[in-house]
Amino acid sequence: MSSPAGEAVPGRMERRVRLQGKVAMVTGAARGIGEAIAEALAADGAAVAICDLDGAAAAKTASGIAERHGARTAGVQADIADSAVVRAAVARVQSELGPADILVNNAGIDVIEPFVDSAEETWDKIIAVNLRGTITVTRAVLDGMIERNGGRIIHIGSDAGRVGSSGEVVYSATKGGIIAFGKALAREVARYGITVNSVCPGPTDTALLGQVAAYSQKLRDSLERSIPLRRVGQPADIGPAVAFLASDAAAYITGQTLSVSGGLTMA
Numbered sequence: 001m002s003s004p005a006g007e008a009v010p011g012r013m014e015r016r017v018r019l020q021g022k023v024a025m026v027t028g029a030a031r032g033i034g035e036a037i038a039e040a041l042a043a044d045g046a047a048v049a050i051c052d053l054d055g056a057a058a059a060k061t062a063s064g065i066a067e068r069h070g071a072r073t074a075g076v077q078a079d080i081a082d083s084a085v086v087r088a089a090v091a092r093v094q095s096e097l098g099p100a101d102i103l104v105n106n107a108g109i110d111v112i113e114p115f116v117d118s119a120e121e122t123w124d125k126i127i128a129v130n131l132r133g134t135i136t137v138t139r140a141v142l143d144g145m146i147e148r149n150g151g152r153i154i155h156i157g158s159d160a161g162r163v164g165s166s167g168e169v170v171y172s173a174t175k176g177g178i179i180a181f182g183k184a185l186a187r188e189v190a191r192y193g194i195t196v197n198s199v200c201p202g203p204t205d206t207a208l209l210g211q212v213a214a215y216s217q218k219l220r221d222s223l224e225r226s227i228p229l230r231r232v233g234q235p236a237d238i239g240p241a242v243a244f245l246a247s248d249a250a251a252y253i254t255g256q257t258l259s260v261s262g263g264l265t266m267a
Contacts, residue, residue, distance in 0.1 A: 018247045020045035025093050025100040027080055027137055028107030030057035032206040033156065033235045037104055038065055038073075040239030041246060046102065047072035049093040053079050053107075072097055080107050080133030081125075083140075090140045099144045102246045105134040105178070106156040108171075110208055112215040115169035123170045130174035135181060142189070150193040152246045155182045156238075157200040157257065159265045167215055175200075179257050186255035195254035197245045202261025204233035228263035 024041045028034040030052035038048045042065045050065070052058040055077025062075035074096040078089035093100060108130045111122050134155060145151030160168050161175025179198050186196035203212075203223045212220045224232050241260050244250055259265050 016044050018044040018249070019102070019243070022046045022101040022246070023049070023093070023098045024102035024104065024246065025049045025051060025090070025137075025141065026104040026106055027051045027078065027133075028053075029104075030054050030061045030075075033201060033204060033238050034104075034106040035061055036235035036239040037106060037156075037242045038239075039069070039236075040243040041102065041104075042066075042069040042071035042073065044243050044247065045071075046246070047097045049074045049076050049097055049100070051076045051078040051080075051089055051093075051107075053077070080137050081128040083136050086133075086136050086140050090137075094144075099148065100141045101145075101148075101150070102152045102154070103138065103141050104154045104156065104242055104246075105137055107133060108156070108158075108174075110168055110171040110211065112167045112211040114167060118170065126170050127174055130171065131177045131181075134178050138181075138185070142194075145194050146189070146192045151189075151195075152250075153182070153185070153194065153196040154242050154245050155179070155196070155198040156242075157182075157198040159200050159202045159259055159261050162200055162257070162259065163265055166219065167212070182257075183255045190254055195245070195250065197250075197253060197255070198257045199238065199241050199245065200257055200259045200261070200265075201238050202227065202233055202259065202264040204235060204238065206235060223264075226264060227261070231262065233260065233262060 024046040026038045029038045029050040042048045050058045050062040059075030062073040066073040079085045155178045157179045158175040160172040164172050182196045182198045
């Protein structure tokens, strides 16, 4: 759980206020890119719900972010593939922190393998979490945002969803679907002052990139060589882009797709 904001605690990072008074809900936030996004939002002053399938890890991450940033936080166990669990998680976030002003759909899974070697049950699981899960969580927070005439929804897509990726065929399909979902939703909810955008990381130093290396170190190395900035991304490279889109500085930006990939994709 959280610690109150505004108290001087030795060693605590200085807190900005761009998102002061806002409540953010981030899925898949116990580690990796999701954790970095939650850190960036908390650093900008938001209260942050760390939602993750691993409830214990979510609670630990929430506690650490509260300590480092003086933010109100909550660790919430949530399986986004289960709509009843999602509704309960959204209700818990509202009870502990307040209604979500910002939703970041980050949770996702992948299995690196050739499509011809993949099984239907693998397809179903990837689609259930990545695409349907994103849709489910979005639907669960949307009525409240409409009632309050405002909100920020940021989907974490992938450059795999923009240009395709070998060994990630169904994953690429789901991420492309997330981008399209975001664009269509942005048109429907703009009248309520709600913006919807997608951030697409390129190759980033996470467990997923580790899967790519295990599948083919040659593929992993070739990815890094093809990045104009000559390095793979770090989770901390993604957080600031999301925090910007969550802020009033991005109030006139909606339906857009931002690639954070070191220049790997420029179209």
